[in-house]
Amino acid sequence: MIDGVLAGLLLVFSWPTIGYLFLGVFVGMWVGAVPGLGGVVGLVLLLPFTYSMEPVPAFALLMGLYAVTSTSDTISAIMLGIPGSVASQATILDGYPLAKKGQAARAFGAAFTVSAFGGVFGALLMAVSIPFILPIIFAFGLPEFLMLALLGLTMVSVLSGGSIARGLSVAALGLLLTTVGYAEATVIPRFHLGTDYLLDGLSIVPIALGLFGIPELLEMAVKNTSISRVDMSNVRDRGMRRGIKDVFKHRWLALRSSLVGVYVGILPGLGGAIVDWIAYGHAVQSARDKSKFGHGDIRGVIAPEAANNSSRAGALIPTVAFGIPGSPGAAILLSALVIKGLQPGPDMLTVNLDLTFSMVWDIALANILAAGLLMLLSRQIGKVAFLPAHSVVPGVMVVLLMGAWVATSSMGDWWTCLAMGALGYAMKQGGWPRPPLILAFVLGTLIENNYQLTMQVYDGLSWMYQRPIVICIEIAIVVTIVLAARGVTQPKPMRVTQTDNADSAKSLMSLSLATALLALFVWAYLSAQGFDDKDAAQFPVTILTAGIPLLMFVFIQDGRNCFHGIRACGGVGAALHLASQRWELWGSLRFFALVLAAVAMTYAAGQQLALPLFVALYLRSWARFGWPASLAYAAASWLLIWGLYTKALKMHLYPSLLFG
Amino acid sequence: MDMKTLIRCLLTAFVIVGCAPADQDAGEEKGYYAGKTVFVYVGRPPGSGADLAVRSFVRFWQKHIPGEPTMVVKNVPGGGGSRVWNLGWDNKKRDGLEIFFSPVSSTAVIVRQPGLRADLSEMPLIGAMMSPNLTYARTDRLKNAQDLPNVSGLRFGGQAPAHRFSILGRLALDILEVDYLNVTGFGGASDVFNAMRRKEVDIQTAPLNFYRFTVEPNLVESGEVVPLWYNPLTNELGEYIPLTAAGDIPSFDEYYLSVKGEPPSGELFEIYRWLLPNVNGIVYAAVLPPGSPETAAQILRDSFSSVTRDEEYQLEEQKIFGFNLPIVTAEQGEHMLNTMTHAPEHIRNFLEEYIRQEN
Incomplete structure (x- = not known):
């Protein structure tokens, strides 16, 4: 094996392999940093170039990209509160508050250092784990996958702020959204409202971008504040070095999180989605002082970033050595193996061991390289946090809308994004956690399939008490909920006092949201009763049976809080008036109107014209920029759409009604 | 202009005119x-x-x-x-x-x-x-490939209920009158295969290339899985196309004949035969x-x-x-x-x- 390790290292350092690795890293950093693109888009872009290449340089190019997208996606998570990919969701919880405090560079320093550490540690650990990986993978059957997904979902629901009932209700909503369209095991489409778009089911990208991105951009635009709420001159010791020091200070957390990343990452189809949450949960539960989590605790950045990078290495070996791709990215790597005439399987651990180890080294080196390069840039990127909102919002909005368009190139994706933006705004104002919705959406199909398959294969519920790993996970779920319920792992639920108008506005919005969701859940429950296929109804009915009582609990709690709030404000009219001020209602409606105008313009003239027009309109009418600056910004966004999306990514834009 | 030059010119013109439409087509x-x-x-x-x-x-x-x-x-x-x-x-x-x-x-x-x-x-x-496909089974409960009809309670792993591998696999098992449980809803062939490795399902129908690249090196060579039959391709007359890529794996008809002693027949088999050129074709x-x-x-x-x-x-x-x-x-x-x-x-x-x- 040592021979294989050394031979692999020599292969990576040979020319042109090392050059291709650098190229892959550059492309990976770029596609990871742009919201909506990510590793799969990058791999698809690079795959055709590898057809005529030798296997080692071809995999250096692909692995360079694959390894680092989860490092550079941290940028949008920390700076904008938008998850660049599923893997960077947990980073938002503490990374974005750090940026708001003017400590973006510190968060970057910690994130990039620990990403490099996680990537290298994961690759090395995976290399020595090869002999006993297979028994671990196959110890996890359908019931274990199901329970592990539920554990991940529980952790997110109770750890991402707000009350447990709200967190679980949001998770139920996320699961319900996955039931739109066709399911794997059923023959009828569900909740598609007669539209073709919904028949295909919803896509994760527009949901995530809308839910997280739009509310943050809206707030920046309305308040005209920079990402950082603190002026640059008032922030002391905000630099990257402090972030690096943080990693050394919390080195054991980084080590434990990397271990979690590797061994959860090897689980096909599941690992990559929950690994950051399990690491984050571990960071919270193992900390003595938990009060700062969710408000900018650096440990909340270190744990998920270590885990998501080490999980890339974890996912590689099952793909290469056993032909089990754990994610869409890994499936593309598997294709590349087949194109090169290589058989994934035992040969990769014997005849082609040097190639397998060259891939492990690719991951390790790519992570070091990406972390170094991003650190060089992080001081400059961090300064963006201090720019005035109006110079940031229109550009990011263009990238966000085009990112949503990447999913299926359908206007339905934009409507989904906007609807999720409105929902995200209401959730933010009402104090509801947003991350559970995304993770539930990612895991929903897996949970439904594994539930139905488990019931078929294991005949009944005996698997719940006969399988040791299932029992362990069940205990972990119960412990997580009990600890959270005791208030150990989360802040106290809000209570309205007579003097707190902010909380009054929050509970009014929360009550409105609970009412709307309750109506949606009841409608969905009644609709599901009418499905011809009982298998199609089973999963949504199960979710709703749990979700409706939870929402009713929230509804009652919010109703009580609202009642006190209204009394404190001196009547319904006064409470609504104060709440609308607190919500910045008119400014928010104006922002949505402007975005809707961009959508309408797109129907008429296509994105190539509509989005630059939106930029110009925003800058002139809202930000009061001069014509030259507005037009220059609009021209730059035109160039971005033309160069990046239509030329580089070969995307089709919406056909213009006016110009054909 | 002498006669020889005239003939040469005429021939050249003829060739140019004659070739023009072809060139034009090629150009188009x-x-x-x-x-x-x-x-x-x-x-x-x-x-x-x-x-x-x-x-x-x-x-x-x-x-x-x-x-x-x-x-x-x-x-x-x-x-x-x-x-x-x-x-x-x-x-x-x-x-x-x-x-x-x-x-x-x-x-x-x-x-x-x-x-x-x-x-x-x-x-x-x-x-x-x-694209040809074939059916294979775990060997835990079969003495050999011929033993399939004698074993009960086997689990057939399928993708979506309407997927062609689910339909063809189930039809073949029903024609053979195998007592099996249909486990449906796996996301793809590799998901069924993983369940097979975990012993959660026993039989799968999958594309031949998947079998060659994933199943054969990992499970067939170690003796954990045995190929049963391939579902043949047919020409426009409904005749079977010989599939050399399948090696010594029998077609479904051959398999049926070897275990039952007679060629397959009946309503289910008629449906299977109708589906072959369309579903597989x-x-x-x-x-x-x-x-x-x-x-x-x-x-x-x-x-x-x-x-x-x-x-x-x-x-x-x-x-x-x-x-x-x-x-x-x-x-x-x-x-x-x-x-x-x-x-x-x-x-x-x-x-x-x-x-x-x-x-």
């Missing part, structure tokens, strides 16, 4: 796609078997189309594979620059599944490929939106056919699939799509009912 052919970008849509995600097949074909196709246009593959998965066909059906750009090349959801076409709006028989077919199809120009369709058909004769492509196919995928001409394919679209009532009713059955 070359001109149609020169400098253009052709988008090829595949209805499966990146990294899937279909994506791999289409991308490797497109690499060579590009060189065979006169004018050598740029070809870009786009993935539009969704709707159980129906979305890509709906996209082609609704497509307003009917200029031959958008090709829809994807696995045909044969059973969805036959039972007229609600999600599939496209009428594939109305979309100009460029070419298609067949046209696995990957390339079509244009309805109303696309015939010139473009013809150029694409000729180049499609030319790719399949390209030795370099055949070598690539060997590398990727382990064998060469049999090709379906546009004429044969259009006939098959027409037969599927207008399937006899009793076949459609049977399939609808069969898909809904749990076991």
